[in-house]
Amino acid sequence: MKILVPVKRVVDYNVKVRVKPDQSxxxxxxxxxxxxxxxxxxVEEAVRLKEKGLASEIVAVSxxxxxxxxxxxxxxxxxxxxxxxxxxxxxxxxxxxAKLLKAVVEREQPRLxxxxxxxxxxxxNQTGQMLAALLGWGQAxxxxxxxxxxxxxxxxxxxxxxxxxxxxxxxxxxxxxxxxNEPRYATxxxxxxxxxxxLDTVKPADLGVDVTPRLTTLKVEEPPKRQGGVKVPDVxxxxxxxxxEAKVI
Amino acid sequence: xxxxVIAEHDHATLKAATLNVIAAAAxxxxxxxxxxxxxxxxxxxxxxxxxxxxxxxxxxDGAAHGHLLPENAAAQVVAVAAAYNHILAPATAxxxxxxxxxxxxxxxxxxxxxxRVVDADTFVRPIYAGxxxxxxxxxxxxxxxxxxxxxxxxxxxxxxxxxxxxxGAVADSGVASFVSAEITKSERPExxxxxxxxxxxxxxxxxxxxxxxxxxxxxxxxxxxGASRAAVDAGYVANxxxxxxxxxxxxxxxxxxxxISGAIQHLAGMKDSKVIVAINKDPDAPIFGVADYGLVADxxxxxxxxxxxx
Numbered sequence: 001m002k003i004l005v006p007v008k009r010v011v012d013y014n015v016k017v018r019v020k021p022d023q024s025x026x027x028x029x030x031x032x033x034x035x036x037x038x039x040x041x042x043v044e045e046a047v048r049l050k051e052k053g054l055a056s057e058i059v060a061v062s063x064x065x066x067x068x069x070x071x072x073x074x075x076x077x078x079x080x081x082x083x084x085x086x087x088x089x090x091x092x093x094x095x096x097x098a099k100l101l102k103a104v105v106e107r108e109q110p111r112l113x114x115x116x117x118x119x120x121x122x123x124x125n126q127t128g129q130m131l132a133a134l135l136g137w138g139q140a141x142x143x144x145x146x147x148x149x150x151x152x153x154x155x156x157x158x159x160x161x162x163x164x165x166x167x168x169x170x171x172x173x174x175x176x177x178x179x180x181n182e183p184r185y186a187t188x189x190x191x192x193x194x195x196x197x198x199l200d201t202v203k204p205a206d207l208g209v210d211v212t213p214r215l216t217t218l219k220v221e222e223p224p225k226r227q228g229g230v231k232v233p234d235v236x237x238x239x240x241x242x243x244x245e246a247k248v249i
Numbered sequence: 250x251x252x253x254v255i256a257e258h259d260h261a262t263l264k265a266a267t268l269n270v271i272a273a274a275a276x277x278x279x280x281x282x283x284x285x286x287x288x289x290x291x292x293x294x295x296x297x298x299x300x301x302x303x304x305x306x307x308x309x310d311g312a313a314h315g316h317l318l319p320e321n322a323a324a325q326v327v328a329v330a331a332a333y334n335h336i337l338a339p340a341t342a343x344x345x346x347x348x349x350x351x352x353x354x355x356x357x358x359x360x361x362x363x364x365r366v367v368d369a370d371t372f373v374r375p376i377y378a379g380x381x382x383x384x385x386x387x388x389x390x391x392x393x394x395x396x397x398x399x400x401x402x403x404x405x406x407x408x409x410x411x412x413x414x415x416x417g418a419v420a421d422s423g424v425a426s427f428v429s430a431e432i433t434k435s436e437r438p439e440x441x442x443x444x445x446x447x448x449x450x451x452x453x454x455x456x457x458x459x460x461x462x463x464x465x466x467x468x469x470x471x472x473x474x475g476a477s478r479a480a481v482d483a484g485y486v487a488n489x490x491x492x493x494x495x496x497x498x499x500x501x502x503x504x505x506x507x508x509i510s511g512a513i514q515h516l517a518g519m520k521d522s523k524v525i526v527a528i529n530k531d532p533d534a535p536i537f538g539v540a541d542y543g544l545v546a547d548x549x550x551x552x553x554x555x556x557x558x559x
Contacts, residue, residue, distance in 0.1 A: 093358060161489055163432075179481070235544065
């Protein structure tokens with residue numbers, strides 16, 4: 001069984017982004033970029049399924065600038081077998097990415113696509129569900145456990161208030177939540193090996209997809225700052241303040 | 250101009266998040282219709298009809314909606330979508346599952362997690378874990394939106410008298426089926442609806458200590474229990490306790506952060522709380538930068554003392 005894993009290159013999760021003074025966006029020049037953490041969990045899950053003998057090939061795919069090759073090499077160092085870069089300098093919004101991925105799915109015919117639930121830059125949480133809808137497939141978002149057989153995938157999902165388990169007919173879409181697994185560190189030999197794995201590049205036009213943005217960002221601002229308050233010396237003072245000053249208890 | 254609100258419900262009652270979405274629809278303007286896609290869900294539809302500002306309730310009652318699967322819910326929304334300029338859902342696990350499917354089926358962009366309506370085409374939403382707010386304008390004829398509940402005061406549950414119109418329920422998609430649910434049974438208020446939240450972080454050291462130290466305080470205050478991502482990652486509590494950009498977004502009257510350092514991703518989930526209390530032994534912890542009242546103390550002494558003196 002072939003598994004497709006889309007991965008996104010984003011500002012590293014340890015970087016505190018700064019809004020540009022002209023409010024045109026956040027400043028990502030000279031900022032460390034990494035694979036989106038939820039995508040890393042997706043790659044790891046696919047690799048574990050392959051290690052269990054449940055998958056035969058893992059194809060990583062990324063859409064964006066040429067440097068997304070690094071993200072794909074990273075996925076291959078974790079264990080993906082090959083990579084596909086959909087190269088574009090345009091702003092790619094989730095609907096456009098879902099259409100690009102649909103075209104790749106039609107070429108590659110995977111039985112399972114595992115994606116991160118959201119990217120930590122735009123926090124959209126859309127692409128997996130959109131891809132599932134465009135393909136007419138079932139979806140299991142926010143996965144914390146994935147059990148794969150030849151024709152179904154059974155997924156435990158993190159939902160409000162607890163867990164829900166659903167069964168999907170293959171082919172299907174799964175999106176990952178935090179607790180699905182803990183991604184391994186890529187070892188140096190695997191990083192070296194990943195450099196030799198095949199990486200194809202295509203353009204959105206080759207896939208016949210119009211990626212024109214539907215949304216325009218008018219401005220990006222700093223959120224209003226919350227002012228810190230006072231330190232209280234002891235528990236008694238805290239209770240007194242909460243009762244008489246804040247009046248919340 | 251008219252808005253369609255996708256109701257989140259349990260067939261018998263409306264989930265609170267639906268009321269926030271109705272409020273967001275009111276901010277856009279025009280008629281507000283609510284779609285209840287459920288099974289034996291006339292009670293939920295009747296509740297929606299009472300909500301202030303609702304003009305009409307569409308009830309799609311059928312077995313396909315028995316487990317609220319997103320494949321069927323999205324197909325149902327698309328079946329009635331033609332009449333609407335805006336389609337709104339709560340930014341909850343349910344809404345996040347359904348809305349992007351609707352957007353893709355309609356070939357329209359979605360704007361996720363809106364916190365403000367600027368005008369009928371323009372919305373503000375947080376990006377980068379709440380470190381920036383983007384003002385986004387849509388050029389699509391239909392806007393599909395998910396709404397951050399804490400940003401819109403809920404619509405009143407009474408005052409409306411909308412008609413309930415039955416619409417044909419879609420057939421089951423056949424691609425997904427419900428297996429089981431393990432919903433945490435709790436006497437406590439729900440995290441996103443609680444007036445007081447007691448939340449714990451890595452400072453508690455273990456799941457046992459988390460329960461031993463925080464449960465009595467939460468009991469005393471009739472508070473919901475929450476946790477930082479670090480505490481969830483360390484396995485102290487289940488993921489549905491998580492407050493933060495990748496967990497729940499909360500805005501209670503009182504948020505008590507215990508042993509939480511205050512990572513950006515956590516602050517993004519709770520900084521709209523009315524009053525924040527931080528108890529942490531590290532005086533330099535970033536949580537003190539947003540706390541109204543900070544207590545630098547050993548939580549294992551301070552929290553039991555607080556519980557005893559309340």
